[in-house]
Amino acid sequence: MEIDRMKKNIIAFAVAAALxxxxxxxxxxxxxxxFHVSYDFVGGDNHAATTGGFSSNSSRIGIKGKEKINDSLSxxxxxxxxxxxxxxxxxxxxxxxxxxxxxxxxGATGAFGTVITGRHDTPMKMMGRKYDLFGDTVxxxxxxxxxxxxxxxxxxxxxxxTPDLAGFKAMVAYINSWAANxxxxxxxPSAKTxxxxxxxxxxxxxxxxxxxxxxxxAAYETRRHGGPNAAGVSRSTDAYRLGANYKIAGFKIMGxxxxxxxxxxxxxxxxxxxxxxxxxxxxxNTIKAQxxxxxxxxxxxxxxxxxxxxxxxxxxxxxxxxxxxxGQTSNDTNGTYTIMGGGHDYSFPVGTASxxxxxxxxxxxxxxxxx
Numbered sequence: 001m002e003i004d005r006m007k008k009n010i011i012a013f014a015v016a017a018a019l020x021x022x023x024x025x026x027x028x029x030x031x032x033x034x035f036h037v038s039y040d041f042v043g044g045d046n047h048a049a050t051t052g053g054f055s056s057n058s059s060r061i062g063i064k065g066k067e068k069i070n071d072s073l074s075x076x077x078x079x080x081x082x083x084x085x086x087x088x089x090x091x092x093x094x095x096x097x098x099x100x101x102x103x104x105x106x107g108a109t110g111a112f113g114t115v116i117t118g119r120h121d122t123p124m125k126m127m128g129r130k131y132d133l134f135g136d137t138v139x140x141x142x143x144x145x146x147x148x149x150x151x152x153x154x155x156x157x158x159x160x161x162t163p164d165l166a167g168f169k170a171m172v173a174y175i176n177s178w179a180a181n182x183x184x185x186x187x188x189p190s191a192k193t194x195x196x197x198x199x200x201x202x203x204x205x206x207x208x209x210x211x212x213x214x215x216x217x218a219a220y221e222t223r224r225h226g227g228p229n230a231a232g233v234s235r236s237t238d239a240y241r242l243g244a245n246y247k248i249a250g251f252k253i254m255g256x257x258x259x260x261x262x263x264x265x266x267x268x269x270x271x272x273x274x275x276x277x278x279x280x281x282x283x284x285n286t287i288k289a290q291x292x293x294x295x296x297x298x299x300x301x302x303x304x305x306x307x308x309x310x311x312x313x314x315x316x317x318x319x320x321x322x323x324x325x326x327g328q329t330s331n332d333t334n335g336t337y338t339i340m341g342g343g344h345d346y347s348f349p350v351g352t353a354s355x356x357x358x359x360x361x362x363x364x365x366x367x368x369x370x371x
Contacts, residue, residue: 029065031371034058035083038366040138042340044328045358057366058136058343059083060102066109076114077106102153114161123159123171123206124241125151127219131243131256133277133288138362139309139327140342141256144292145273147337148260150221150239154178154202168209175202178223200225217243225265234262250281263297270298286313296332302357305337306330320369328361 036059041052062080069075082099105118121129128151132141142151152175159173178200206219222238239260246253257274275292293306309327316322329337339360 028067029063031061031063033061033083034368034370036136036366036368038137038344038364040340040365041363042138042360043362044339044360055344056084059099061098062102073108073110075106076109076116079104105157111163113163115159116161117158119153119155120157120159120173121153122150122157122175122202122204122221123173124204124219124221124239125153126171127206127208127217127241127243128256128258130217131245131254131275131277133254133279133290134309134311134325134327136343137311137323137325137327137366138339138344138364139290139307139311139325140344141275141290141292141307142342143329143337143339144275144294144305144307145256145258146342147294148239148258148263148271148273149237150258150260151342152178167211168207170205170207172205173203175204175223178202213247215243215245215247217241217245232267234265234267237262237265251278252280253278268299271295284315287311288313294335294337296335300334302333303335304332305335307337307339319371320367322367323365325364325366326362327364328359330359331357333357 036057038055038057039052040055043051060080060082062078064078064080065076067075080102081104082102084099101119103118103120105116105120107114107116107118109115128141128145129135134140140146145151154175154177156176157173158176159171161171162169200223202221202223204219204221206217208215208217210216219241220238221240222236224236237260239258241256241258243254243256245255253276255274255276258272260271260273263269263271271294273292273294275290277288277290279286279288287310289308289310291306291308294304296303307327307329309325311323311325313321313323327339329339331337334356336356339362
């Protein structure tokens with residue numbers, strides 16, 4: 001009897017240890033995510049009637065963690081993927097399930113700063129996201145600044161971020177391959193798609209300084225391709241962004257300027273864009289407004305457009321909020337900007353494009369929950 005009891009205790013201990021060991025290994029690993037769903041009414045000059053539907057907007061789920069190696073070094077890691085809460089009509093993706101891979105990396109951090117490698121937003125993109133009061137909604141600023149192609153989340157990234165140095169921070173990244181389509185590198189030379197070809201690498205960097213509620217930001221990125229020279233094709237494209245912001249009490253104001261050269265690797269195709277925004281928070285409430293404008297591409301006429309938006313956010317809790325947004329894009333005679341883009345999902349087949357010279361507008365009611 002005593003031997004049988006001891007055997008049972010040993011088995012019970014072994015089972016408990018087997019269950020506890022993975023839990024201990026996962027002690028510094030966190031499950032996190034965000035659900036962001038909205039109902040959008042879309043109309044404008046290029047719609048016969050106002051239409052609407054649900055969208056899942058950059059919803060995501062991921063795991064992240066940190067392992068302390070010693071007092072001056074820790075290993076960090078993250079895996080993140082999108083969540084599609086409904087069919088993406090623009091791509092024909094299946095309804096529901098996991099979407100595309102988001103920031104996924106492994107790295108090291110300590111007093112020296114942080115180094116990561118994997119898939120990650122470029123420092124240029126990260127700087128622009130700081131200056132968007134309507135990120136991942138119908139009024140996302142990328143509807144204007146995103147046309148230059150400088151808001152990437154590429155793979156094959158090696159990046160270094162400084163620690164906070166009395167209000168100063170900086171990040172620099174080398175992107176071994178910024179192009180999204182691997183066939184650019186695997187196809188035989190005769191089949192590769194111009195003008196990208198191989199050797200499509202890039203450098204991206206940003207820097208910021210903040211003190212007493214005032215902040216300054218700058219970012220620069222240059223990309224190149226390894227294809228042969230061709231008439232009208234540039235071997236490189238580059239851009240810079242400058243931003244300033246100020247916060248006091250519940251008020252926040254900000255402004256962004258961007259200058260891009262040889263957009264889309266087209267020689268001499270340059271574009272200047274800029275925007276301003278303001279928000280006021282009181283209690284659980286936030287009211288906000290934003291305006292962005294794109295000039296005409298150099299060498300063209302009437303290809304510009306603008307976006308303006310107003311919105312109201314209400315925090316139901318620390319993790320959950322609801323909002324209402326009205327946004328509108330207006331195009332010059334040959335402009336083709338749309339209100340649907342950026343991190344906002346195309347979950348129903350309306351508002352996905354804007355005809356030249358016309359307007360697109362939207363009213364969006366949404367809810368976000370973070371965990």
